Amino acid sequence: MKKEELILCIKKSGDGRDIELDRLTLADALLFQELLASFTELLQNYDDASKFRLNVFKSSAAVKLEAEESFLKLVENDIDSAMNRKPIRTGALKKWQTLQQVISKSNYSFEFDIVSNGISRRSLISEFKSKPFPSPKKKRTRRIENLTFLFGKLESLDSKAQLHIMPYDKDYSVRINCISEAEARRARDFAYSDVYICAYRSHTPSGDSHEFVDVYPDKDEFKKIQSFYTSYQKLDGQERYSAFIDLNYEIMEKDTDLEIRLFEILKYIRLFDNSTAEEGQLFTILSSLKDYKSHPIIKQTYESLLLRFKSRTKRKTV
Known part of the structure; x- marks a missing residue:
């Protein structure tokens, strides 16, 4: 040739x-x-x-x-x-x-x-x-984001408002960042003792990071909220929105003080105060609790969810 x-x-x-x-x-x-x-x-x-x-x-x-x-x-x-x-x-x-x-x-x-x-x-x-050659396109690093539920010993709370928990099902300590002092105070009562915590986990090939979501006083409440979130993750579209509507109705129709009911629903809406929450889910939560948006128990979380919703849509009201 x-x-x-x-x-x-x-x-x-x-x-x-x-x-x-x-x-x-x-x-x-x-x-x-x-x-x-x-x-x-x-x-x-x-x-x-x-x-x-x-x-x-x-x-x-x-x-x-x-x-x-x-x-x-x-x-x-x-x-x-x-x-x-x-x-x-x-x-x-x-x-x-x-x-x-x-x-x-x-x-x-x-x-x-x-x-x-x-x-x-x-x-x-x-x-x-x-004529220089173009640089190869960098592969996008896939970020996996979800909630994780941890049961272990709260070893310390450092000066940077970071929790250090040793989960009983792992052989390493997990560091959880608290966004505010208020979050850190919620966990402080459990220092050096068993604790049930929910954290927002972000995973990339370079490692994991965790942000504080909530802390629970006992195993029963921890398991109940974990079970709701696990079931919710298996649903699609409208089924997810219906799941929260049903939950909200079940809680708010209870024959208990309003503060108790709002505090209970607060535990659930905190699960969606992160970047994984869908626009439709945020709208469902905000519209369901609109009548109570100024109540001091849920006001801060409601406003945070509202900001997330506004950042993803042209709508400025719910």
Whole structure:
């Protein structure tokens, strides 16, 4: 099959001196070494190494890739695709960028040609110096957000309003950030004793972070609220909204003082005061409790939920 060549040559130094392989200065040698390493690493991103042969010219500081025409066409297509911001294999793109940076940052002059039958059919050097390759798109880091329910010993509450809890089902301590002093005070009564806590967990490959949601006085209340949230997570769309409407009706129709009922419903609406809450769920909560929005028991949480709702919709009222 027809053979072609890809030749990269250092022609002259910044002061116009001819570059020859047997008369390299230290600066020349370092540049040639960097070019050769970049060129070699680049070729490793192509599958079939048997399709090419790499040579170094004795009479000049040049490296030559000799390969079948089809293989060099693949390399050429990658160059064109990268320069026109079309996708190529990510590993190859990074190596082409490295080679381009070595060439473009130097004040030496180069030749970079695709040669067929001893004649250059395309010079790449002007393109390499004038049109930088785009950076590979960074993969989005998936963030997993949910609520977690923890039972353990509250070991400490430090000066930064961070709780340190040792869950009984884990072999490591969990640090929970309190957004306000009021949150920290709610947990302080349980210091150095067993505690039931709900926290907002955010997970990325770099690690977990936890924000305080609520603390519960006993196992029964903890289990009841955990059970509601677990069931809620299994529902879809309108079923979720109906679940809260039913819960709110059940609590608010009880024959107890209003303060007791509002304090009970507060335990549930705190579960939705975070970025995972859906717009429809926020609207359902806000509209259901609108008549009590100014009551001191739920006022602060209601206003926080309202701010979240307004930030996600053009509606300014409920």
